[in-house]
């Protein structure tokens with residue numbers, strides 16, 4: 001363990017010898033949702049296998065997650081407290097919600113739905129078309145209401161809460177924060193299936209039977225570049241696009257522009273999510289309308305279009321913020337009395353995996369010789385459900401290899 005690393009449930013096991021009593025030692029690089037879900041399913045899958053098999057080939061795994069930041073489940077929430085009221089503005093500035101289209105993921109999330117930590121968001125969705133004249137209100141038309149059959153789920157009270165809950169439920173896993181894993185190198189002997197990992201300061205992080213990399217694909221590319229990873233060429237296949245996110249806040253509902261204030265006398269329909277047309281903006285989400293979010297001060301998150309964001313990805317963030325703010329002013333039609341008091345902007349350089357029907361999903365990339373797996377949402381559709389599906393594929397790959 002490095003001097004700066006914090007341990008969530010204990011220390012990483014040192015690089016000493018083989019895995020004891022056949023318990024596979026598994027390193028997961030990255031404590032985002034893919035990493036957390038992989039650890040969760042490994043704990044369930046490999047431990048289950050131990051109970052099921054009369055002569056098990058695997059016993060309970062020892063898992064270590066190495067995360068370079070200070071927290072797990074990178075799902076992003078930003079908040080700011082108003083000193084006068086002690087209330088918060090809050091923005092889910094990454095994923096706003098997720099779907100569960102597969103039966104297995106639907107089953108998996110059920111306990112958190114039962115506890116209320118995850119909740120469906122039955123949002124009123126509108127289409128918002130800007131007026132030609134900047135001073136005029138936009139045209140707002142009802143599009144649909146999200147329902148519980150094809151539900152969009154959110155985590156409460158924050159989007160980060162689910163990741164924390166997943167981490168808290170891990171019992172065979174150590175999470176080492178503030179530990180950046182250095183690029184892997186080719187083992188000295190091809191037959192040596194144990195990989196010694198190092199942090200970027202050169203300190204050993206231990207020896208592992210399996211290494212699972214869940215970093216975003218541009219980072220995975222660097223991590224595996226000099227390792228002779230058999231699937232290296234595949235990592236760069238998915239195309240990624242940027243996303244700028246604008247976060248706005250108002251001091252109270254009285255200060256909201258009419259476009260956002262369904263209680264106003266206007267003909268504006270009540271809405272929670274807007275798809276924006278003819279604008280750099282893509283979608284607008286009203287945070288304080290989400291379930292279990294009504295205590296918030298009025299907070300609005302706006303994702304810019306991916307193609308617009310990609311075209312402006314290297315621009316100065318202040319310039320981008322000013323352009324997006326102008327577009328938001330036009331979309332939400334505020335004046336000097338109803339302008340937001342809180343304004344922030346975030347650049348996601350690699351936000352969206354470009355999906356098209358012709359391209360087959362990669363699936364997790366398995367190098368059986370070295371016992372390395374490269375995984376992540378970008379190996380599938382680039383969303384939260386993909387994190388789960390790729391975690392399940394990883395467990396399947398390891399289980400199959402152990403039982404050979």
Ligand SMILES: Cc1cc2nc3c(=O)[nH]c(=O)nc-3n(C[C@H](O)[C@H](O)[C@H](O)COP(=O)(O)OP(=O)(O)OC[C@H]3O[C@@H](n4cnc5c(N)ncnc54)[C@H](O)[C@@H]3O)c2cc1C
Nearest residue numbers: 030032033034068074094095098180181215351377383384
């Ligand atoms: C703007 C935006 C909007 C989105 N909207 C939606 C949505 O509406 N619905 C939906 O389902 N999904 C959405 N997503 C996608 C969703 O957020 C991702 O699918 C999910 O967060 C990916 O998780 P992950 O664990 O695969 O990757 P990450 O969250 O990127 O986790 C990878 C982790 O690896 C760590 N790491 C990297 N390199 C190292 C290293 N060398 N050593 C140690 N740690 C390392 C990183 O710090 C990071 O924590 C959105 C994403 C963005 C950015």
